[in-house]
Amino acid sequence: MDSVNTELAGLEQVIKRLQQAKRVLFITGAGISADSGLPTYRGIGGLYNDQHTDEGMPIEVALSGEVMRRTPGVTWKYLAQIEAACRAARPNAAHEAIAHLQQHCPVTVLTQNIDGFHHRAGSEDVIEIHGNLFDLYCPRCGHEETVADYSGLTELPPPCPQCSHWLRPRVVLFNEMLPEKALAHLYATTEEGYDVVFSIGTTSVFPYIAHPFVRARHIGALSVEINPAETQVSDSAHLRWRCGAATALTCLMTGLKM
Template identity: 70%
Template sequence: MNPLHDSLDLPDLNTVVTRLLAAKRVLVITGAGISADSGLPTYRGIGGLYNDQHTDDGLPIEVALSGEVMEAEPSITWKHLAAIEANCRGAQPNAAHKVIAAMQELVPTTVLTQNIDGFHRQAGSRDLIEIHGDLFELECVHCSHHETVADYSRFKQLPPPCPHCLGHLRPAVVLFGEALPRPAIQRLEKVLQDGFDLVFSIGTTSVFPYIAQPFTAARHFGALAVEINPGDTEVSRHANVRWRCGAAAALERLWQAVSVARHAAHASGAAPLS
């Protein structure tokens, strides 16, 4: 843990610690901001790459990264996907990803992520809903060929050709205008059916309804809703607790407080908190 985070003042920290240690189910919703401390850029919000800007193709990022453009001009979409992959290359999960993975040893923890960087999986999260897919899983647009790659450095052309047919490969990610993967939607529906005691929204502006709705559903379950984001988002008004700082700093401080609380309970001979 980073000692610089030990004194970070987080409003209602004790409330969150108490709820986490008593929880039976936790939902964590993450966006690009959680990977910022790994050196990856965000796309919207404070410091976002595409805030009211067009790409160098003259297209809004939502158009460049759309299923329509991938079908009509795949080289454009691939160029931007390759730029995202280049930012991921050599990067590692940060403290925020690791704390979330550690939570599952205390309480069943589901992670709903929009990120395609694979960091939650690398950090050890097991109950993971990658709602937008995985940048490193490739599939042919014409045949059933599928492969996993470590990075894109071996590709001599974009889009890369399929080794089994005349088609080309694309990452198994959800582009703008495309349907979400049905298995991921079904898993999310089950999470919402079962309910949860605590929900975190971390590093996401929550512009998509399927990302905002699970957070706003907290009031239906009587769950505590905690937002971690430096700026205002679509769900900020629904948060019971707001920590306006980076994800790694906040979650390291939270985990330190959890450790202190568990140690104190153990030393006093009290019943285990989790």
């Protein structure tokens, strides 16, 4: 524990603020699921790195709204690869710690991840700003359904049971707009305020991810970044913990005696 604590400068300060907090905001990216065995899409251990797909296009093109509309089978192929990685994994100690903190104070989670792990771990107030792989809908008739995984999908893209068009996951593909409901939830949370905000496992390249963290200094909230590497918001953090999410949050929960 002592060796871990040396990485977590200001741990006692964070514990004290959490004990007094009326609301806590967690902002999470792919890095929080790394301890679940999920690869990030690029970088070290990435699912795709800088390689093109079998179709000779960058992964950002294959996973774009335009390709989904034009050739949905191509986009579904790579969505299924992502889902296969999720299926073999489960929420880790970091997801569970965040959910457990709900017993102490209101917690909101803003996540870019589409793996559904925060919900599975028990978090209740989750803003899935990029959607969820397991919520399917028909772009033509609006039919909706939720699946546990893709093992029961015998065709890709799967046909809509109502109109025989094809279904797609309710996720934000490249060059698509963010969901209005999730954005409204984010704006309301930001406006309501929070006493502590964590940025975990995200490079925060998107303004809507960076803004709530950067805003902490303007509203008197404590900002803590948990990420092994420097990011777009590192300079705005009051505290920077250069370790993995599961390690940091397990130590934090031990300190809180939860």
